[in-house]
Amino acid sequence: MKILVFGKTGQVATEMQARASVTALGRDQADLSDPAACAKAIRAHAPDVVINAAAYTAVDKAEEDEALATVINGDAPGAMARECAALGIPFLHVSTDYVFAGDGEAPWAPTDPVAPLGAYGRSKLAGERAVMDAGGNWAILRTSWVFSAHGSNFVKTMLRLSETRNALSIVNDQIGGPTPAGAIAEALLTMAGAMVAGQGGGIYHLSGAPDTSWECFARETFACAGRDVDITGIPSSDYPTPAKRPLNSRLDCSAIETDFGISRPDWKAALADIVKELTQ
Numbered sequence: 670m671k672i673l674v675f676g677k678t679g680q681v682a683t684e685m686q687a688r689a690s691v692t693a694l695g696r697d698q699a700d701l702s703d704p705a706a707c708a709k710a711i712r713a714h715a716p717d718v719v720i721n722a723a724a725y726t727a728v729d730k731a732e733e734d735e736a737l738a739t740v741i742n743g744d745a746p747g748a749m750a751r752e753c754a755a756l757g758i759p760f761l762h763v764s765t766d767y768v769f770a771g772d773g774e775a776p777w778a779p780t781d782p783v784a785p786l787g788a789y790g791r792s793k794l795a796g797e798r799a800v801m802d803a804g805g806n807w808a809i810l811r812t813s814w815v816f817s818a819h820g821s822n823f824v825k826t827m828l829r830l831s832e833t834r835n836a837l838s839i840v841n842d843q844i845g846g847p848t849p850a851g852a853i854a855e856a857l858l859t860m861a862g863a864m865v866a867g868q869g870g871g872i873y874h875l876s877g878a879p880d881t882s883w884e885c886f887a888r889e890t891f892a893c894a895g896r897d898v899d900i901t902g903i904p905s906s907d908y909p910t911p912a913k914r915p916l917n918s919r920l921d922c923s924a925i926e927t928d929f930g931i932s933r934p935d936w937k938a939a940l941a942d943i944v945k946e947l948t949q
Contacts, residue, residue, distance in 0.1 A: 688851075743798075813920060
């Protein structure tokens, strides 16, 4: 199976390259700000399946740069999906819980109404709609709170801050499932194989279990690292950001288990391994 991946240096694509023989394209080979170039790259590589793990992920910066975010997160995936549909090959696209309003306490199901709170969520929703409109055999995988030993993420930020600070204030009213990038990579590879073999796609959710707060995620990170950091839990209103964050990022992941046999990953087990890798 010849797999073409967009997003060579991202957390998920890095984990995919560690697990399978894939052709991963970086910005120098396929710039997502040029959607036509992405479609051209698909034609040139003639893969059996395409996975888009690339995105504009600067949530706050997107508030002032929504046009570019929409090209990268919306127009480019649409161009990829249309090319895959024309070639008759599956297309898988990574999306986010930010397409939801983030209210309530119930886990969001793939079929729930979408209502993004900001520019980043709107740009990712544009991508989802472009993928669906393209037709063909597609799958959208929404996830949340991605972390790994690579790139920029919450775990690496906490470890860096703890090197110079012994007290931190962490938001405690946003609830979601921290998701190891490795688990997302494995899920995408499993789905890709099944879809190449003839299985259909759709919209699916995958997040780590159990659901938790950023405060508890931080506490677990420092416990794994053996670092004594005094943490104070604070509401989101005490930590204003340009982009509003969803309070409820819980995801209903039952469909991906039913259709592909993929269970929610244990984020605490993955965190212990990742912290060990980062601190040794």
